[in-house]
Amino acid sequence: MAIIEIREISKVYRLGEIAVNALNAVTLSIERGEFAAIMGPSGSGKSTFMNILGCLDKPTSGGYLLEGADVSGLKRDDLAAIRNKKIGFVFQGFNLLPRTSAIENVELPMLYNGVSIKERRGRAEAALGKVGLSGRGNHHPSQLSGGQQQRVAIARSLVNDAPIILADEPTGNLDTKTSAEVMELFVKLNTESNITVILVTHEHDIAAYSRRIIKFLDGNIVSDEPKTKT
Amino acid sequence: MINIPSTIKISFRSLRVNKMRSGLTMLGIVIGVGAVITMIAVGTGASQRIEEQISSMGSNLLMILPGATTAGGVRMGMGTQPTLSMGDAEAIQKECASVSYVAPNLGGVTQVIYGSQNWSTGITGTTPDMLYVRDWTLSQGRPFAEEDVRNASKVCMPGQTVVDNLFGNENPIGQIIRIKNVPFTVIGVLDKKGQSPTGQDQDDTIFIPVTAAQKKIFGTAFPGMVRIIMVKAKSMEDLYTAEKEITELLRQRHRIGDRQDNDFTVRNLTQAMQASEQSGKIMTLLLGAIASVSLLVGGIGIMNIMLVSVTERTREIGIRMAVGARTWDIRLQFIIESLILSLIGGAFGIIAGIAGSKMLSMLAGWPTIVSPLSISLAFGFSGVVGIFFGFYPAYKASLLDPIDALRYE
Ligand SMILES: Nc1ncnc2c1ncn2[C@@H]1O[C@H](COP(=O)(O)OP(=O)(O)OP(=O)(O)O)[C@@H](O)[C@H]1O
Ligand SMILES: [Mg+2]
Numbered sequence: 279m280a281i282i283e284i285r286e287i288s289k290v291y292r293l294g295e296i297a298v299n300a301l302n303a304v305t306l307s308i309e310r311g312e313f314a315a316i317m318g319p320s321g322s323g324k325s326t327f328m329n330i331l332g333c334l335d336k337p338t339s340g341g342y343l344l345e346g347a348d349v350s351g352l353k354r355d356d357l358a359a360i361r362n363k364k365i366g367f368v369f370q371g372f373n374l375l376p377r378t379s380a381i382e383n384v385e386l387p388m389l390y391n392g393v394s395i396k397e398r399r400g401r402a403e404a405a406l407g408k409v410g411l412s413g414r415g416n417h418h419p420s421q422l423s424g425g426q427q428q429r430v431a432i433a434r435s436l437v438n439d440a441p442i443i444l445a446d447e448p449t450g451n452l453d454t455k456t457s458a459e460v461m462e463l464f465v466k467l468n469t470e471s472n473i474t475v476i477l478v479t480h481e482h483d484i485a486a487y488s489r490r491i492i493k494f495l496d497g498n499i500v501s502d503e504p505k506t507k508t
Numbered sequence: 509m510i511n512i513p514s515t516i517k518i519s520f521r522s523l524r525v526n527k528m529r530s531g532l533t534m535l536g537i538v539i540g541v542g543a544v545i546t547m548i549a550v551g552t553g554a555s556q557r558i559e560e561q562i563s564s565m566g567s568n569l570l571m572i573l574p575g576a577t578t579a580g581g582v583r584m585g586m587g588t589q590p591t592l593s594m595g596d597a598e599a600i601q602k603e604c605a606s607v608s609y610v611a612p613n614l615g616g617v618t619q620v621i622y623g624s625q626n627w628s629t630g631i632t633g634t635t636p637d638m639l640y641v642r643d644w645t646l647s648q649g650r651p652f653a654e655e656d657v658r659n660a661s662k663v664c665m666p667g668q669t670v671v672d673n674l675f676g677n678e679n680p681i682g683q684i685i686r687i688k689n690v691p692f693t694v695i696g697v698l699d700k701k702g703q704s705p706t707g708q709d710q711d712d713t714i715f716i717p718v719t720a721a722q723k724k725i726f727g728t729a730f731p732g733m734v735r736i737i738m739v740k741a742k743s744m745e746d747l748y749t750a751e752k753e754i755t756e757l758l759r760q761r762h763r764i765g766d767r768q769d770n771d772f773t774v775r776n777l778t779q780a781m782q783a784s785e786q787s788g789k790i791m792t793l794l795l796g797a798i799a800s801v802s803l804l805v806g807g808i809g810i811m812n813i814m815l816v817s818v819t820e821r822t823r824e825i826g827i828r829m830a831v832g833a834r835t836w837d838i839r840l841q842f843i844i845e846s847l848i849l850s851l852i853g854g855a856f857g858i859i860a861g862i863a864g865s866k867m868l869s870m871l872a873g874w875p876t877i878v879s880p881l882s883i884s885l886a887f888g889f890s891g892v893v894g895i896f897f898g899f900y901p902a903y904k905a906s907l908l909d910p911i912d913a914l915r916y917e
Contacts, residue, residue, distance in 0.1 A: 334829075334910045335910075354835060355834040358835075359834070373823070378521070389837075390832040390837055395514070
């Protein structure tokens with residue numbers, strides 16, 4: 279069974295008289311443990327698609343089965359619970375809480391699912407360890423480099439043992455070397471922990487870390503193929 | 509499954525980030541709570557003083573004065589026509605079942621001398637029962653007896669003010685004072701009573717046997733004349749009956765025809781006092797209500813700041829939603845924040861209120877009483893204000909769209 283099963287999903291934004299078709303009946307399925315890259319020109323609907331995958335947004339029409347369960351009709355709070363347990367987000371701008379230590383940023387998702395204070399600390403430290411930041415827990419985001427901040431964000435996405443990580447241009451704000459380190463981290467999480475990773479990127483170098491490349495154009499998937507070994 | 513302790517921790521942190529702003533917002537509540545506590549303290553103090561003065565008058569009192577009450581309620585020449593007598597007092601004591609004690613009063617202001625000291629004070633010529641009528645006791649010595657009244661003995665019981673002015677630190681018992689040049693032996697000293705509800709010093713008086721006042725000091729228009737008769741009813745419920753019984757009895761004794769007006773007036777002191785007691789309570793309520801307005805203004809300040817805070821932290825809200833915060837997680841976070849602001853403000857407001865009350869007492873000399881009830885009331889009210897004015901900003905925050913919030917710059 280596919281972990282993500284998307285059927286004919288459309289998203290229409292209405293701006294007064296004009297309707298923007300951000301997604302046109304997109305159908306896609308992704309198996310557990312896949313590492314997929316989404317590519318495409320600006321405005322082709324990649325972020326819109328990721329937001330729907332991440333249950334941050336609802337499609338205008340179409341069906342979405344996540345781990346076999348229909349999530350397209352769920353209410354706000356139910357979607358929040360799914361984001362909490364099943365999905366880890368990694369954003370281009372890191373999106374860490376300012377003036378909050380790294381460890382507390384990593385603990386954040388556990389605030390919303392009743393993990394005890396003691397267990398939270400332990401799990402957050404373990405997650406920081408996985409991304410190679412043990413000992414940096416007390417640093418605030420402003421005291422960390424971009425790559426380190428992005429690794430804190432990845433630790434945050436891991437802490438609830440979510441089976442899926444969605445990353446929208448995770449290396450967009452990073453230099454080449456740091457990008458490579460972050461990408462190797464994703465590869466490690468994908469191969470060692472069998473986490474399904476889906477990321478959006480403009481760069482072929484980054485897409486090269488994945489094993490499947492999905493190309494978007496004007497709200498449609500125009501190609502979807504395993505990475506060709508070059 | 510909402511995590512209250514962590515939410516409280518988060519709230520404290522975000523309040524600390526903007527110390528100045530949080531402090532100023534709290535100040536509104538500090539002032540509000542302080543004002544409520546101070547105003548209630550002023551009101552309670554005033555009511556308490558009224559109550560004390562009322563109880564110092566003695567309970568269940570009726571006062572009978574000579575002179576008529578016209579139909580319009582205006583008393584004509586009250587206390588001027590000598591119409592009341594010792595006989596009236598004795599008859600009331602004997603005939604009226606609802607009356608427990610009766611004491612006549614014939615007096616006036618005159619000079620008293622002890623050694624080289626002299627003092628002008630009110631003389632109260634009366635009977636031993638006056639002490640029961642007025643719920644008055646002695647601090648020293650013994651009261652005069654029925655026998656002293658029968659013999660018009662020259663014995664007296666000065667009040668504390670008189671003792672202080674004539675004797676200083678000397679023991680007054682057994683000493684002789686001259687009232688209008690007539691020597692009187694001090695046999696007892698009246699306990700301190702303080703001010704009457706009308707502001708008179710009740711201790712500035714000397715009790716002497718009514719007969720001595722009649723024969724040796726003031727003289728009378730007719731034998732046995734008294735100015736006032738004080739009556740104590742058996743109970744609060746008996747006051748009305750006593751008033752009726754006395755009126756009937758005196759009309760009969762004074763031979764007043766069916767069509768004629770009374771030549772005396774029965775005044776119900778207790779009722780009049782209760783009215784002023786009531787107005788004291790109403791004043792407390794009013795003061796408290798006015799002060800609450802400033803607490804409301806403080807609450808609006810909190811709401812204002814919380815709205816600003818929600819806007820500033822839109823992105824934070826988006827992040828929290830993205831990692832799984834539900835509607836009530838977000839709402840509670842902001843409500844708790846606003847509640848913390850108002851409760852800390854409330855705590856400081858209690859201190860401010862107590863300090864303010866003390867200052868008013870010291871500087872203006874007003875009696876103030878800070879009651880635990882007013883403290884818990886004001887503190888509780890500040891909590892309610894925090895939740896109430898925090899709710900709308902919290903509600904707004906919880907309705908944000910996660911994607912818009914995440915994109916917010
Ligand atoms: N909230 C919105 N309201 C209206 N139109 C929107 C909104 N969000 C996206 N769109 C439109 O939907 C289309 C797809 O946008 P989307 O952000 O998914 O593109 P993208 O592929 O992520 O682009 P980029 O590579 O620049 O991030 C665009 O035409 C965009 O203008
Ligand atoms: Mg995008």
